[in-house]
Amino acid sequence: EIVLTQSPGTLSLSPGERATLSCRASQSVSASYLAWYQQKPGQAPRLLIYGASTRATGIPDRFSGSGSGPDFTLTISRLEPEDFAVYYCQQYDGSSPITFGQGTRLETK
Amino acid sequence: QVKLEQSGAEVKEPGASVKVSCRTSGYVFSSYGITWVRQAPGQGLEWMGWIGGYKGKTKYAPKVQDRVTVTTDTSTTTAYLELRNLRSDDTAIYYCARDMSGFTSSWADHWGQGTLVTVSS
Numbered sequence: 001e002i003v004l005t006q007s008p009g010t011l012s013l014s015p016g017e018r019a020t021l022s023c024r025a026s027q028s029v030s031a032s033y034l035a036w037y038q039q040k041p042g043q044a045p046r047l048l049i050y051g052a053s054t055r056a057t058g059i060p061d062r063f064s065g066s067g068s069g070p071d072f073t074l075t076i077s078r079l080e081p082e083d084f085a086v087y088y089c090q091q092y093d094g095s096s097p098i099t100f101g102q103g104t105r106l107e108t109k
Numbered sequence: 110q111v112k113l114e115q116s117g118a119e120v121k122e123p124g125a126s127v128k129v130s131c132r133t134s135g136y137v138f139s140s141y142g143i144t145w146v147r148q149a150p151g152q153g154l155e156w157m158g159w160i161g162g163y164k165g166k167t168k169y170a171p172k173v174q175d176r177v178t179v180t181t182d183t184s185t186t187t188a189y190l191e192l193r194n195l196r197s198d199d200t201a202i203y204y205c206a207r208d209m210s211g212f213t214s215s216w217a218d219h220w221g222q223g224t225l226v227t228v229s230s
Contacts, residue, residue: 037154044204044206044221044222045154045206045217045220046220047217050215050218056218090216092214092215097156097168097169097171098159099156100146100155102153103153103154
């Protein structure tokens with residue numbers, strides 16, 4: 001199965017700063033079949049990005065996704081107070097069972 | 110609007126089985142799939158399985174495939190996750206989510222509120 005490794009494990013930033021989160025796959029992910037989710041404490045995950053770069057409905061444009069093959073990035077251009085949460089990448093390449101990365105915790109500096 | 114409403118918390122003994130339900134509304138059930146994801150306390154997300162809304166095709170995570178069954182009742186647009194031979198490390202919040210494909214597992218855009226399953230003697 002495809003293993004996803006997210007880095008860093010924890011990212012400490014201030015509101016207004018730019019956040020760059022990485023997700024690396026153990027093998028190339030076909031057709032950029034990669035999604036990003038945000039999860040806040042006590043809540044279900046929320047879809048942010050699918051197809052590596054397409055924002056889900058209602059997601060602000062400060063969130064953007066990029067990448068292909070084994071390397072993907074989630075960028076939050078200017079952090080808002082509500083963006084501090086845990087972020088997960090997920091691959092849905094048909095050659096492998098679905099897997100998630102271990103998560104990146106974005107915390108207030 | 111799209112809704113997924115899950116059944117309530119469960120407490121089970123080791124070796125028992127649990128069946129979690131996920132009642133859906135607000136969309137054409139057969140056009141999408143349902144994926145199941147769990148989250149152990151303080152841990153990350155773990156995919157369990159998927160079922161297609163069109164023909165009921167299923168996919169399971171290798172780690173649990175011999176203990177899990179995902180089904181749907183199209184008459185009530187409800188999905189079910191059954192996990193057998195429960196162990197303490199099955200203690201987790203179990204989420205259902207609407208998967209965007211009715212033909213193969215993909216990404217999930219709407220999620221249920223989660224069901225806490227506790228396995229303890």
